[in-house]
Amino acid sequence: MPEVKEQIFLVTRTVNTRRFPLIPGDSPDNKDSISLQMRDLSVLLGVVIIDMPEPAKSAPAPKKGSKKAVTKAQKKDGKKRKRSRKESYSSYMYKVLKQVHPDTGILSKATGIMNSFVNDIFQRIAGKASCLAHYNKRSTITSREIQTALCLLLPAELAKHAVSEGTKAVTKYTSSK
Template sequence: MAEPTSSISSVQRLCSEELKKTEMTGKKKKPRCCHHRHRRCHHHHRRCLRRHHRKYKGSFAIYYHRLLKKIHRGLRLSQQMIYILDSFVNDIFKCIASEAGRLAHKTNRSSISSRDIQAAVRLLLPANLSKLAVIQATKALLRFSQNE
């Protein structure tokens, strides 16, 4: 048990020493370009541009707020709750997609159909929840096909 505290204190000591060095010199290190030795990249290669863009992480936050507004108007979600809900939805999505892929593979098809997804939902979710999910999905598909 003594090791983690000693490693934390050594890390804190190293960080404080680095801070003292930068305070004494008064210089801050500029970030280097991705694959060049000099500080700034004068000619922007594709590799440089790709590296500076942040990867988009999709979130279902707007849908949580819309749903919560329908259920209970006064409530709001914290950022931590949105993060938890996002991870839950992504996990369920991955499970359903992998199960539907296995079902399609067993029937020697290369594409996943709505029938595979429906069967995967019935296999993964409990009985009442799967029935509700299938009903809501068929309603959504009907609305989508009518709008087109």
């Protein structure tokens, strides 16, 4: 018989209670539904739960007008530490916005939302293109896989525009070589 290994999950002291219906599809508010806590569920699943002590509260943040607030992190020798660089599409989005609407600006919060949107679409396209290359037993993602991934992910008219813009960009790149 195979050996059973224990799994250990760390949870905080706050344990949520949830009601589960006896019949699938029934509402959880039914009087016959079962109330399970995280501990009961762990017994059913065969896992061990360890209670962690509640996190210690840190010192309160200095007030806005306080002179003790340090704006930049410093090392022990007194030298200023370099900030880690964050990659984003914000500068490119700003340039495109100025090409389309020269008199319009964009908030940094909106830029952050657009940045996460671009990253999400990029990951979806890359993931789908990777799957397509894997299905066809190829180790390289080419423009053909990207084009097919676009057609699968985007609606019809939007996919046509994306494919034409992508084709235009690829031909511009190959002609400049």
